Amino acid sequence: MAYLQQYGVYIAIVLLLMYNAAFTSNFISVDNFRTQFIQMVPVLIVALGMALVIGTQGIDLSGGAVMALAAAVIPLYIGYGLIPAAAMAIFAGCLIGVANGAMIAFIGVQPIVATLALMVAGRGIALVVANEQLKSVTNPTILSLGRNSIVGVPYSVLVAVILVAVVALLVNRTTFGKQLVAVGGSRRAAELAGLPVKRILMTTYILAAALAAVAGIVATARLGASVPSTLGNLIELSAITAVVIGGTPLTGGKVKVVGTVAGALLLQLIAATLIKNNVPDAYSQITQAVIILIAVYIQRGKLAVR
Amino acid sequence: MITPTGTPRDATVLEARGVTKRFAGITALDNVDFTLHPGESLALMGENGAGKSTLIKVLTGVYQPDAGELHLGGTTTTFARPLDAQRSGISTIYQEVNLIPLLSVAQNIFLGREPRDRWGLIDFKQLNENARTLLDTYDIHVNVRRPLHRLALGMQQMVALARAVSIDARVVIMDEPTSSLEAREVETLFRVIGLLRAQGIAIVYVSHRMDEIYRVCDSVTVLRDGKSVHSGLLADLPRVELVSIMLGRSVEKTKRESLTAFGSARTSSQAPTLIATDLTRKHQISGISLEIRPGEVVGLGGLLGSGRSETLKALAGVMKVDNGHVRVGGRLVKNGSVSAAIRAGIVMLPEDRKAEGIIPNLSIRDNIVLAALPRLSVGGFTSRARQDAIVDVFMKRLRIKATSSSQLVSELSGGNQQKVMIARWLAMNPRVLLLDEPTRGIDVGAKAEVQALINELADEGLAIVMVSSEVEEVVEGSARVIVLRDGSVETELIGDEVTEHHLLSALVGEPITVTKELP
Amino acid sequence: MTATPLRKALFSTVACAAVLTLALTGCTNTGESKAATSGGADQVVKSSDGPTCALADYKGDKFELADAVVGFSQSEKEDNPFRIAETQSIKDEAAKLGVKKLIVTNAQSTLSKQISDIQDMISQGAQALIVAPLNSDGLEPALSVAREKNIPVITIDRLLNAEGCSDYVTFLGSDFVEQGKRAADQLIAGTGGEGSIAILLGSSGNGVTTDRLKGFVDQMAAEAPDMEIVAQQTADFSRDKGQSVTEQLLQANPEITVIYAHNDEMGLGAQAAIIAAGKTPGKDIQIYSIDGTRNAVEQVAAGAYNGVVESNPRFGPLAFATLKSFLSGEAVSQSIVIEDGEYDPSNAAEKVDLAY
Structure with missing residues (x-):
């Protein structure tokens, strides 16, 4: 059981790869793997932020709404170029993070309630900002972010790799990272140790929102259109699943970055396997639910052991 | 109905014989006897x-x-489950009323036992009438149709009580029932208790308030370390003696015996490190002033609920005070800010080490460096080398026993966890160390080590304030003892006055007249 | 970009964002604001056979629209072009006809809200109602209130499971099965009846999805039995799902040469996926879809998309014309199916302004 808890997600990935190599046509190809990596980027980036939030014993349901808001903001500023548009999109996303963080850290609203409110309100704001319009994005720089590669690595995947490295560094090697898991381990003890708990929580939710905004930018770039009505819908659930499958306990106090990457990859492979083998929608929903249940069950076992 | 007068004294309503309960190696109850009469x-x-x-x-x-x-x-x-006990007529009233706030008083009283009309629906008219009749019996006057949460807390408790006795209660257990009540509400409660007793209902009353105990109770059972150490009539037992039994110290013992690892307790004549003036917070502490000098260990005496832990919390910035201030080295410390207190050099080892002290999911290293982390980092990045330099020193000096500094702190024994906490604070170069029950839950050997360490730190010039519910630890470890009662300073014992005899008498606020040797 | 203009640009963007987040309105700098218009093609009646309904049958009084309060109950959130165009068309036509007062509500995709919306409009004095039902069933509580007061109800775009001329006066809408059939016709004509097809389905359990699939599959079986449908997967009517699902399908089934999407959004997602796969949309892999949104029709005109069957959302003129003749005492058909247009490479360029 302990072995399964530690390596379950990797074993599952290997099993899925083996299954697909045997039964799914054209699976073992560079192009296919590139597609899988490109497609998992938005979930992975949102999951990185989610892992930080879950590390503080919180949860963030507003990731999809932040993606939508970022998508809605891009067309407004793309005339100035990709960098200013992206900066504005991230800035707008951060405002959602500020709202989340303020409610959770300073007013004491439960994370699930606060971020649920922003999940609903955020998408509404996105639609207002976009004037309820879907807009094509034609700026070549942003399109190239979504479509082009450098030495065979798509830019979007490169962005994700950099963010994974940054978050890993943040968690393992910075004061903030250590303080974050301390707050997640015992908020009361962290307060009594003089840690700026409120500031840490605030920063964490802002970081999560900023990451979700980046996910929104990358997704928009790939799509070539700003679609605030549907972009990132329910992505937070995939992100939570990826984090939990990756070994970060929902009870906080621990952040597994590499595990989160593996969790996101596993979800991506599951989705790809189901689509490529033409499994009807209803069955694939059931399959995904079963996998989530198994992951949570294994996590529960881990808690009981400790 | 049974009346107290009509019942022979030996007829018991509830009795426990030789009850023992263990949790993971700790014996919480050891062969306890307990008897309750109607x-x-x-x-x-x-x-x-x-x-x-x-x-x-x-x-x-x-x-x-x-x-x-x-x-x-x-x-x-x-009783296989709580419901069995309830059905047998044993009800419990907690400090927190656990009824349904949005339902009416009457609905709460008869929850699950509502009178029905011929359609099987709740007969609200009958329900309200029944509730009114019941409450009238106890002289409680309240609109039974009001939602419970609109009532004052004391009245809610009365409703809970009425509900309890309306289910044919034979025994009502009250756990700190007056802790959140106003004086007037307390009077109502006592009157109701009187009426209940007249009906033959037995009361188990748990409280730390001596005055209340002596007013409403006629007998007492004292537990200490999981054993029942005394049972008898309260009338035969002076307060001082009751306290002695609770604390396990004979009032006869006035001489210092070195039961603890504390050496000679020292005092100091240097300028005070910490001066607190008139610390006040509603319902908790009022007008507490104290001075602590470098190298001095000051005991903070008092029974539970006297405000001893609250005073430490006020000093450490954990609890905001309504009035008064704290100065360290002449500088004012910001009220209610832990980080300001730490910057000023005031650090505290909290009473509940597991919930408020250690971070269980982190390693020993991470726990030790937690507070000092910003100082041990370069540009926000942690430096393992700098951390190890500190961690190694303290693990050696405090003799923390672990496989390595990477071991999870939750795997350590209580004593070693406490040393990790001390190390965390020593890494901050504190000037004032506040200790709340520093040796609770620590085995004997480790306890001596921690006590010796406290001495050593005082020798190095730290100003130390210690709260302990163990009388001998306070007496032997402190050069001075500030005794608190009901949230204010009762008296201060200095030098030769620091004896268990004086301390006990100060704790209850009356001179000791009884000199009977206790079992 | 040199430093100064960049700083200026940043400053103004920050200022814009402040305004934007405060007022929650677009500070549109460069994105073209395309206000929804109803300037496209009016709906044309395709068939209005079957039983009719007259004021005398339904009961109620004659009145002039110019003196009347009319209520419009929109079903879904206006976050897609179809709903936006539909509401705009109703509003425009009411303004054009000089209706005394038009009350517009949006049920935000919640059935209970639509029921209370309709009841509210009646209590606000609505004398006639135009309802875009959220669901085929479940509106009875609202309709019965209208029935009691003899308020005529015209339903549009989704057929109710209820009795015409009794629970409501008439239904105006497209035939979704027919749309699927016509998409099949377009596809067969465009491909010459050869190739392998992947279908992007709408949301599971949606009647539109079922109808557009049935019409398509039946017609393919009848007219081009040799063409193989190699995959059908849901993409929830959304563009990003359309893209990612298509990517997966193209990799697993490189033989795919045609994609049929249940709406334009998924078709456009598929187009992005085809481009990402290094192929030319419209040539290497053809795309057909249903809706007639401007984005898709423009792609048809540009040659990067192959055909769009229209689902005309501009119910305003037809709905009010029907209402008017009904109120004047004429018998109207209980089921009026509209003629949907279609866009193909031969006509897309000239008809692009008709798209919504």
């Missing part, structure tokens, strides 16, 4: 951790005893 009001006394709440949970079916038996009305019985 119409009796019994005080259940004991310091924190004496086993009171465990005993209550055994009596109400929350826990099953590992040994011993319960007798209900003379016959042996077992």
